[in-house]
Amino acid sequence: MIQLEEFVKGFEQLESKGLLLQFVQFLLWVFFIVLVTWLIRKGINRTIEDNTMRYRAKKATRFISYILIILLAIITFTGKVQYFTIAIGLISAGLAFALQEVILSVAGWIAIFSTNIYKPGDRIEINNVKGDVIDIGITKTTLMELGEWVNSDNYTGRIVQVSNAYVFKGTVHNYSTDFPFVWDEINLPIRYGSDIQLANSIIMDLAKSLLMDYASFAKNHWKKMVKKYLIENANVEPTLSLKLTDNWAEFNLRYVVDYKKRRITKDTLYKNILNAIDKTDGKVTLASATFDIVGAPTLKVDLGESK
Structure with a gap:
């Protein structure tokens, strides 16, 4: 309590000239930190070739510069280093109460990079928003949105920002981290x-002629999945099953495909199968939901003049 009173008196005793001088010194140090950060980011662009590593290094550099500026402000305007711990305690208590969502978002940012939940370039679904990750900020993840009113996995043209806090609040669907393939099917x-x-x-x-390359790549990736996770081995080759319905015999083709090529692969399969069926001269015919009238009662029509 005594230290807190001394801390308040210290602020009251600051003269206007001294405060102005401290403010100018603070601005000069901030300019120096920003300049050094800019030079380091330029050096990262020149020296690091890997896009992911370069992106993370630049983000880490910017985050460290923010921390340094905050610490500099605390030390500069508290007047003495001995008040540093008191200032930290007061500021931390206020921020923790007022910025709960922001703190959770920053914690989510740390979790994203430390546990590799997702990275720029991944296709994810988070908080019911699906898209490709184009940037991961300290508080928000930026997505190029997919789906919504656009059928299949096409971009809508909207850029969506989602709070990093949702990595703790809900499910994160990642289409590409360890196994960059998905199962798809046609009937x-x-x-x-x-x-x-x-x-x-x-x-x-x-199916084999078009999809076996995917199956070969997927098999190698799945072996890594089996080693990394407690998961059984899976069949990644195309499979075909038959179901009899009231109207037709229905084939279900299930296969593994690159998550970014679902639509084009399905389109190619449909076209090739349709062309092959047309060449069978009627031995194989696709069914449809039309109805044939096989019988009807005899109708009598009286065309005489009405009385």
Whole structure:
């Protein structure tokens, strides 16, 4: 309590000239810190070739400069170093109460970089927003948004900022960190009476010719996943299953694909399968939800003049 009173009296005894001098000195030191930070960031751009490492080094440099400026302000305007711990305590208590969300966001920023939850370039979904990470700030993550009113995995054109605090508040879906592939599938209705074996061969042959490269890469990545996590080995090759419905025989093709090429891969599969089915001369026919009228009661129409 005595130290706090001395601390307040010390502020009251500061003369205007002394305060102005301290303020000028503070601005000069801030300019020096900013200049050194700028030079270090320029040096990082020239010396570090890896984009991820360069990005993280520049972010760390900027964060350290902020810390130095805050410490400089505390030491400069408290007057004496012996009051430093008291000032830190008072400021920390006030900030912790007023800036709870900001502190949680900064903690989220630390967690993102220390545990590699995601990094720039990853495709993630956080707080119900899906997009590609284009920047990770101290308090917010910036995404190039996907989906919404645009079908499939296409950009909407909107840039969305999400608080880093959501890494603690909810689920983070990462499409690309350890396993940059996703499972996708297409359903193909085949009309009853078609050559089911021929249809099966057409679909599997085309799937293998188009998707086996993905399967080979995915198999290597999955081996790393098995070593890193407690997870069983998975089949990453294309699989085809058949389901009989009331209207048609439905084939389900399930396959692994690059998470950024889902739409183009599905489009290529549909086109190639359709072309191959057209060449079967009717042995295989795609079904549709149209209805054939196979019988109707006899209708009598009286066209006589009404009385």
